Amino acid sequence: MTTASFVLTTFCQSRPGIVAALSTAIFEMGCNIDDLQQFDDHETDQFFARIAFAAVDGDITKEAVLARLQPDMERFGMTWKLRDADARRRVLLLASKFDHCLADLLYRWRIGELPMEVVGVVSNHPRTTYPNLSFRDTEFRHLPVTRDTKAEQEAQLLKIIEDEKIDLVVLARYMQILSDDLSRKLLGRCINIHHSFLPGFKGAKPYHQAYVRGVKLIGATAHYVTSDLDEGPIIEQDIERISHRDRPEELVRKGRDIERRVLARAVRSHLEDRVLLNGMRTIVFPD
Structure with missing residues (x-):
């Protein structure tokens, strides 16, 4: 069985706790973070992040990931995209x-x-x-x-x-x-x-x-x-x-x-x- 993997990109106003919240949500979904990169633009006070993660055991749907991340995204006022890592752009x-x-x-x-x-x-x-x-x-x-x-x-x-x-x-x-x-x-x-x-x-x-x-x-x-x-x-x-x-x-x-x-x-x-x-x-x- 192919392991489900995703790429999350997001940006919002910089605030403490964003990475902790996202990491916790990914962990609670039974997923492991393969790559996490972030940047705080101090001139615009904006936070940017790209997180690649995958299910550890079994499978998880994109809909389930969206549902779990939604509360945190709304709490921090994030603009975000989630993509199946295996999906190819046209x-x-x-x-x-x-x-x-x-x-x-x-x-x-x-x-x-x-x-x-x-x-x-x-x-x-x-x-x-x-x-x-x-x-x-x-x-x-x-x-x-x-x-x-x-x-x-x-x-x-x-x-x-x-x-x-x-x-x-x-x-x-x-x-x-x-x-x-x-x-x-x-x-x-x-x-x-x-x-x-x-x-x-x-x-x-x-x-x-x-x-x-x-x-x-x-x-x-x-x-x-x-x-x-x-x-x-x-x-x-x-x-x-x-x-x-x-x-x-x-x-x-x-x-x-x-x-x-x-x-x-x-x-x-x-x-x-x-x-x-x-x-x-x-x-x-x-x-």
Whole structure:
């Protein structure tokens, strides 16, 4: 028999006794805590926690766990989520011409590194744009878009998200700006990746701009999408040093590598409930 396991994430105003109450409740349910991480933000006076726990003997339903935790959650005024640890999020991947992030996420999913269910891939370019990728185990949808058809295309995209019960949307180098309305509807469940030169080097060929300016560091940022373009709460970042020897092509190559690993880490953190929003910042508990 598979042992029931759960992940609890919560935040509330910081008060004494929160961890003691939650630990006692989990113990009284016949469960053992596998991992507990907490953080007190003294600037906002907010408490954040992630607790992974599992039944010691026998089984326990999610409904029973919810019923036992409810009184403590109400007493402390907590905002909280409880997830079956074995439940996989339904994910929709969006991409444009560049396929390096898309290929990387599909590979990590297929080998079991990312605990998710890829429901489909959406692109504003046709399937023939990706001759080196196989979509045999996921549906590919081509949703072309122009300035005049943007509202209609986003309505189609939102219908897919709603009909397929998508939990997470990943912009794997999807080079279209989401409208304010769609960004609001996807708040906290849409992750984007971009180079870390913003707002310095905007527009086309940012790595070539960086080369001209003689930068010595390149990087990538993964964040939640908001109506403020490329300014949402940051989940993950990384950098790499470069030198005068690196031509623009080398910057592009190294940039692709950074974007791949930063996006994968951000997606993994979200899938494992390690990211909690704290205003315009995030709390990211390490694995």
